[in-house]
Amino acid sequence: KVMSHLDHQGLATVSRVCKSWHEAATADALLCSACAGAxxxxxxxxxxxxxxxxxxxxxxxxxxxxxxxxxxASNPINPAFLPMHLFRKADVEEAAWEKKRTSTKSVR
Structure with missing residues (x-):
């Protein structure tokens, strides 16, 4: 599952995977209900x-x-601090591996 994108006003748009508009709060982040279960x-x-x-x-x-x-999501340490940007760990790992693959191809 993929997180729903948030627009500049903080409103969730449709999830790229399940195409659902229903939202659920998980770790103070807005996710569609189908994605939140994952x-x-x-x-x-x-x-x-x-x-x-x-x-x-x-x-x-x-x-x-x-x-x-x-x-x-709002910062749990102090709400006056900048908000947290939460990424799915698997997405970040995949992007890091892709970045590594592209950098090694350009060196050859």
């Missing part, structure tokens, strides 16, 4: 990762992450 903790490949962790752990640039579907 983000349960027992399934480690479906866990969420923040933008900061994606940049640090997977060496992704903000431009690389901009193309990925994500949800925006």
């Amino acid at each position: 983000y349960a903790d027992p399934n480690p490949s479906q866990r969420l990762v923040t933008k900061t962790h994606a940049q640090y752990l997977y060496r992704m640039r903000p431009a690389d992450l901009a193309a990925l579907p994500h949800a925006v």
Whole structure:
């Protein structure tokens, strides 16, 4: 499943996978109800990762992450801080591998 995209006003648009407009709150992020069920903790490949962790752990640039579907949630530490950008871990890993494959092809 893929997260629904959020527009600039924070409203969820249709999910790219299930095409559902129904929304459910998961980790303070808006996901369609069909996709929200796939983000349960027992399934480690479906866990969420923040933008900061994606940049640090997977060496992704903000431009690389901009193309990925994500949800925006209020910061749990302090609501006055910038909101969190949550990405699906599997999407970030796939984009990191694709970035690695493209960079090794250009070196050859």
